[in-house]
Amino acid sequence: MDNDDINYNRLHRPSGTVIAGSSDGYLTAGDLRDAIWNLPDDAEVIFGVCEHGEPLRFHRFKSRGPKVLGIEFG
Numbered sequence: 001m002d003n004d005d006i007n008y009n010r011l012h013r014p015s016g017t018v019i020a021g022s023s024d025g026y027l028t029a030g031d032l033r034d035a036i037w038n039l040p041d042d043a044e045v046i047f048g049v050c051e052h053g054e055p056l057r058f059h060r061f062k063s064r065g066p067k068v069l070g071i072e073f074g
Helices: 029-036
Strands: 058-065 068-073
Touching: none
Parallel strands: none
Antiparallel strands: 058 068
C-alpha cells in the first residue's frame, strides 16, 4: 500500500480487546477492521456458539447491496 491508498479519515489502531457494535446490534466494516488490524492473514476467527452450545460454522459472505455484507452461518 502506498500513501495514496491510506484513508486518513479512519486510521485503524488498537482499541482494546473488545470491539462492540452499535447498541442496535449492527457492526460496521470499520468495526471489523479495528478488531483485526494486527492479525496475520492466517489467524483463526471464531464466531462463538449458538443457543445450544454448538460452535457457529462460517458458511459464506454474501453481498446484499453496495453497503451491506451478509455473513452467513451453516
